[in-house]
Amino acid sequence: MKTLDNLREGQSGVICQINLDGPLCRRINELGITKGAVIKKLITSSFGDPAIFDVRGYRLAMRKSETSKILIEE
């Protein structure tokens, strides 16, 4: 298991745990970041953060502060 921010560009994994809470967690869930979803890292920003992910067939940008709290299985 590793955290989402440790994925390299082009790598993908299956979300197994989300260690966030409150409205942000709810919002991330509603955007399709839920347990069992397949997620792939596409591009990291020039400044190293945030990064773009492919989840449920669309593109979502998230920061390390959030992605480091999402656990995935490769």
Next chain:
Amino acid sequence: MMQKEKQKLNNFLNTNQKNTINVLLAGNPNCGKTTLFNRLTGSRQYVGNRVGVTVEVKKGRVHNSLNKNIEITDLPGIYSLSPYTMEETVAKNCIAKNKSSIMLNIVDATNLERNLFLTSQLAQLHMPMIIALNMCDIIEKEGEVIDTAYLEKIFMCPVVPISAGKNKGIDKLIKKIIELGNNSLINTPKTSDNNSIWSNHNKTADMRFDFIHNVSQNAITKKSNKTYLTSDKIDRFLLNKKFAAVIFLFIILLIFAVTFGPPGTFLRKGAAFVIDDVFGNSVHSILDAFNVSEWVQSLVIDGIITGVGSVISFLPQIVILFTLLSLLEDSGYMARAAFIMDRPMRCIGLSGNAFIPLLMGFGCTVPAILSTRTLENSRDKKLSILIMPFMSCSAKMPVYLMFCSYFFADSSPFVIFLLYITGIMFGIMTALLFNGSKGKEKKISPFVLELPPYRIPTPKNLLYHIWDRTSDFLARAGTTLLVASVIIWFLQRFNFAFQSVDTDQSILACLGRFIAPVFSMCGFGDWRTAVSLTVGIAAKESIVSTLSVLYGTCGIGSAFTCLSAFSFLVFVVLYPPCIASLCTIYKETESIKQTAFTIIYQFLAALFASAFVFQIGTLFFNLFCR
């Protein structure tokens, strides 16, 4: 219960038109709601390719061959029924208030899985519902097929494939709305929760998505996801790790160069020629031919044409700027700009999301302030609104250009660039001063942003934008600027006893001399300048029209030195925004305190900065140029 609902509906209509069908248009952000709304109602609401273009509820009437009264409400985009940002709250409240309407859920077929999440929530509201599957033309082009019959069975409501952009399936959609509207006034809503899928209201997002994942797998024949194929390739280039920031900077500079460089200048000179030489002279000869009295001639020529005309010649450049900004928006690059700028924006205590409204602020402050509703927390919103007026809006362009043509003809793009940078620097400093995270870095709000696929901007949409801007500008020229010019002309011609006098003894001169001393330390203590700055609060362009009327044919060339002209421009960049912006600030922050603070703070900032420029500049000249 039904009786009550009906009564509510009638109350909502507050007339005896029992035949009115009310429709709520809901869907995810950026899935084509406003495009569909425009199609259905024939109106021209602003459309862009990013999340959060529509932040307000808009109403319209649907044109249809059956002459039915269909009223449709365009809601801001929502990802779910539990709101996260302010514009989502607006949408949710509107749904809660209008439960007896028909729910028209628009779904982006190219992004079925995420869009159906909201659909699954809406289906539990027990409102009569129609699903409009948008962007079906793209699905078709990609060689995929969507099983609409299957979706109808799952969601127990009609599903109509449409393409709002290509105008396909709209007639069928209207027909379905009318059908459902007629039924729903008599029958109970079709959707019921007898089916086990909908029995649990408190489904977690996980469970919902598990279910929806299966539904969308079954609904689409082939899942190759071609939507992002080209888009990802473009992103790999534009968001390339090494050059993304450079490319972004290049794009911004290109916009600046086109607007203020040769293309913009050429168009302005053309417009100025038409207004002054062609239009002005012909009006002059017409007035002469009709033997109109001297004062009417003066009013028309020296007041209206000089005043309003001086501003209208800048229209082409303003339109160019807006066109380029809307190109950024329509193509989908705006969200990428937020993505690139997220890290730098964090340094001043804001997130990348705040960058989009701020960039729009270079166009017009009013819609830019409205679009801060897309920001998730109120601290970000307040801070963005506070620094927004420092992003020099397009109404200030005429002032810069007018002064540059007199004083900095050779280096005008450079001087204008410097002015924009001055504004941005003050914005950054203000954000650093007031971001409220003293020591604590944790306050910065999270950044979770959808990046839509790139789309080629349609000429039609672009023309809408251009027309929107032009008509808005001309409306302002025809009202605010016209009235201001006439009043200024009148006040500078008469004294308090309403006798026609020399400008120097006029009412305006007396009033102007009262304010002028404030500005003397900035190098522009003349009463005419003071008057123009005061009138500029009504609309920034009126600084130009006022100066044109007051200085007349000899122009501002003799009234300023290069240095005082520059310190004047610095003042214009920084001083409080126009009335419309101030009203919007008040409306959005609901705080007299913040509005008053904006005014005082910006006035002092402008006074300080321009005095600083003038005094240091004078010192410099005295030391080295003598």
